[in-house]
Amino acid sequence: MQRQLLLGDEAVGLGAVHAGLSGVYGYPGTPSTEIFEFVERYAKKVGNIHAFWSTNEKVAYEEALGMSWAGKRALVCMKHVGLNVAADAFMNSAITGTNGGLVVAVADDPGMHSSQNEQDSRYYAQFALIPCLEPHDQQECYDMMFDAFELSEALSTPVMIRLVTRIAHSRSAVVTVPEPRAQNDLEPNRDIKKWTLLPSNARVQYQHLTEKQPELLRQAEESRYNTLTLVGKKGVIVCGLAANYFYENVADDHDLSVLTLRHYPLPTAKIRTLVEHVDELLVLEDGYPLVESTIRGLFGLQNVTVKGRMTGELPRTGELNPDLVRSALGLAPLDTAREPQESIAGRPPSLCTGCPHTDTFKALNEALDTFDNPQVFSDIGCYTLAALPPLEAIHSCVAMGASIGMAAGAAHAGYSPAVAAIGDSTFSHGGITPLLSAVQQGVNLNVIVVDNSTVGMTGTQRSMSTGQTLDQIVLGTGIDPAHMRIIEPLPKNHDANVQVIREELSYQGPSVIIARRACLEAIKRHKVS
Amino acid sequence: MQENIILAGVGGQGILSIAYVVDNAALDAGLQFKQAEVHGMSQRGGAVQSHLRYSDQPIHSDLIPLGRADMVLSVEPLEVLRYWHYLAPDGWVVTSVTPYVNIPDYPPIDDLLEELATFANLVLVDAGQVARAAGNMRAQNMVVLGAASNQIELTEDQLLKHVETLFLRKGEKVVEVNRRAFSFGRAVGGFYRGLNDRGVGPLEALALCRRLDPASIDPVHAEAWASFAAAEPNKLREILAGDGAIACDQVTALA
Known part of the structure; x- marks a missing residue:
């Protein structure tokens, strides 16, 4: 019996490989990145698995769907907000159905450790009418990949694996199968x-999807991941990872009636049995109160009090932890529990010493100092840290690529100077189309692409549009070549860079300034220049 | 048996390397373990922490409940205070006293040390000094792990094996530096405890450790140094005020 030490993310990756994976797809995003990277490392050693980062999650999803169309097993992985980007393909892949198994692993981030929101991907699975598996430990991350691919091929639907940060980035020992399953043939x-x-086909396909639902439900009812134990009149539903916090707090001889829930759609019959048995029901779920709100409905239950995030037993927002769950269970706090010390100096993340972004934003700040309280629309990456002191150079961060679209909208409204700052990889992910739009409309805006040659924040993965590729894409939008400027963000070039930015700020039309210098971390890791 | 450890430090200090060594040692020892860590945004010079639990029984929560940590192991002194509420009443604080100052409101180091000195079960180690003596300032994390290794239920061999596997791909020299950092740290930690257990105060014990050549420190001399400190407090003050590294075994000559 081989025990391997794996992150939850890595266990998902290894499970997929052992379940006969032929291709892994994704775009880096915390806390999902390590799923792809694990398979990528495996593929480099063993070969025979396609593993190449995609430009964004939508592209990744479509590539995975193509692999499925060809009859082979595909895994597509992303963070929760990445599924928003992939949503068009995702929703419609439920309508087309699949051929080879297609599993979408989505890592949610309750508590927003590294995200703009804490949306709950289980709603997406429910929305698309597909099954969702929610592992509670690293072993299950591995085991469930086999189930997920089997389910996908049996039902011809995509299947979601929903992770949260605390399982994605938690390590434990995992027992693996002795013999991996062979890959599917090209069919x-x-x-x-x-x-x-086409509408005429889509109506038929959508009908098929709805007709599959009783079978999805039957499987969830019978799933070994959804277990019901009836004991006392107090009931608890523990979803996914919440089981860990529950069992951390209750003694072996507790008299609670418990439903563990790790395989969706909601097993209605099991829930009904529990509800009819108890007179009080607590729902523990890391994320939104999906199960809680569904069970309560608009008007509540007649004879059962339902408790959870919506009634104050647990906080409405943020991630769960053993102490919060303890309190929700009505147990006294541990006698050892103490309050955190409040007066400790904070230590927020910051740009690395010598980071090219620092030089770019110093120059930008100086170039803008003739304007009254200028605002810079920005994007998602290391450079978002320029919002914090000492730079305080950017004033928005909403969605991948949103900097350019928002700057354009502000310019439409008459705001000037409309400045957007975006990284090279974020540009390839979501910045090309809004730039094309702005250039074709002749919008008066300034886009600064901070080209550090890598996806820095998530661990220096390959960027799709850096260097000459980036220049050609920018020129390809139809921009006046005289207003695509390239600067090298270094302290010695500061004055010259301020000058370039000032010239472009005074130009009435679309301009792009590319601030090009490689990420120091990437140089260290990959020896790039 | 269950051991709950909060690993703390600043992004880039190698917290996850400490976790790697302990995780693998626990795996070899046939124990159950869970270790929750922080990636992504939190890495860039920000405060980082990892919850590490191992046991001979199944472990449920990936996170340690408040007040249940047997140890806060920190590569940076200020970071201890961020997590002390996780510490059990009889839990250990093992920390480097080498500050990592990348924020404007970092407290005065002497105030910080005074505050740390109030913890009952404590090991203070100047990881910067010891790592330099071992051959690389970057090995501070292994120094602190070494210093903590006297207090955790895994053997020196079990841990050292994975100090080696961790650094293997970086070459024999890096392995050797980190092995040495671990061993120096273990000796300094044992020596510090030996002094402290025999009545030498936390800050005085730290000061003495800093006056000695880290490579020479051996816990067997703790008793002699403690006796010397008790018998000759003025002479000890003179020694602490002097400069130039002293060999640990010189205590026999002094006595």
């Missing part, structure tokens, strides 16, 4: 009506 599915969602 494309040429059922044109299935894949061509």
Whole structure:
């Protein structure tokens, strides 16, 4: 019996590989990145698995769907907000259905350790009418990949694996199978009506999807991941990871009636049995109160008090932890529990010493100092840290690529100077289309692309549009070449860079300034220059 | 048996390397373990922490409940205070006293040491000094792990094995530096405890450790130094005020 030490993310990756994976797809995003990276390392050693980062999650999803169309097993992984980007393909892949197994692993971030929101991907699975598995430990991350691919192929639907930060980035020992399953053969599915969602076909396919639902429900009812134990009149539903915090706090001989829930859609019959048995029900779920609100409904239950995040037993927002769950269970705080010391100096993350972004934003700050309280629209990456002191150079961060679209909208409204700051990889992910739009409309805006040659924040993965590729994409939007300027952000170039930015700020039309210098961390790791 | 450790430090100090060594040692020892860590945004010079638990019984929560940590092991002195509320009443604080100052409101180091000195079960180690003596300032994390190794239920061999596997791909020299950092740290930690257990105060014990050549420190001399400190407090003050490294075994000559 081999025990391997794996992050939850890595266990998902290894489970997929052992379940006969042929391709892994994704775009880096905390806390999901290590799923892809694990498979990528494996593929480098063993070969025979496609593993190459995609430009964004939508592209990744579509590539995975193509792999599935060809009959092979595909895994596509992303963080929760990445699924917003992939949503068009995701929703419609439930309508087309799949051929080879297609699993989408989504890592949610309750508590927003590294995210703009804490949206709960289980709603997406429910929305798309597909099954969702929610592992509670690293072993289950591994085991569930086999189930997920089997389910996907049996039902011809994508299957979601929903992780949260505390399982994605927690390590434990995992027992693996002795013999990995072989990959599927190349067997494309040429059922044109299935894949061509013209309204006439789509109606039929959507009907198929709804007709599958009783089978999805039956499987969830019978799933070994959804277990019901009826004891006392107090009941608890423990979803996914919440089980860990629950069992941390209750003694072996507790008299609570417990439903563990790790396989969706909601097993209605099991829930009904529990509800009819108890007179008080606590729902523990890391994320939104999906189960809690569904059970309570609009008007509540007649004979059962339902408790959880919506009634104050647990906080409405943020991630769960053993102490919060303890309190929700009505147990006294541990006698050893203490209050944190409040007066400790904070230590927020910051840009590395010598980071090119620091030089770019220093120059930008100086170039803008003739304007009254200028605002800079920004994006998602290390450079978002320029919002914090001492730079305080950027004033928005909303969604991948949003800096350019928002700057354009502000310019439409008459705001000037409309400045956007975006990284090279974020530009390839979501910045190309808004720039094309702005250039074609002749909008008066200034886009600063901080080209550090890598995806820095998530661990220096390969960027798709850096260097000459970036220049050609920018020129390809139809911009006046005289207003695509390239600067090298270094302290010695500060004055010259301020001058370039000032010139472009005074130009009435779309301009792009590329601030190009490689990320120091990437140089260290990959010896790039 | 269950051991709950909060690992603390600043992004880039190698907290996850400490976790790697302990995780793998626990795995070899046939124990259950869980270790929750922080990646991504929190890495860039910010405060980082990892919850590490191992046991001969199944472990449920990936996070340690408040007041249940057997140890806060920190590569940076200020970071201890951020997590002390996790510490059990009889829990250990093992920390470097080498400050990592990347914030404007970092407290005066002497105030910080005074505050740390109030913890009952304590090991203070100047990881910067010891790592330099071992051959690389970056090995401070292994110094602190070494200093803590006297207090955790894994053997020196079990831990050292994975100090080696961790640094193997970086070459024999890096392995050797980190092995040495661990061993020096272990000796300094044992020596510090030996002094402290025999009545030498936390800050005085730290000061003495700093006056000695880290490579020479051996816990067997703790008793002699403690006796010397008790018998000759003025002479000890003179020694602490002097400069130039002293060999630990010189205590026999002094006595």
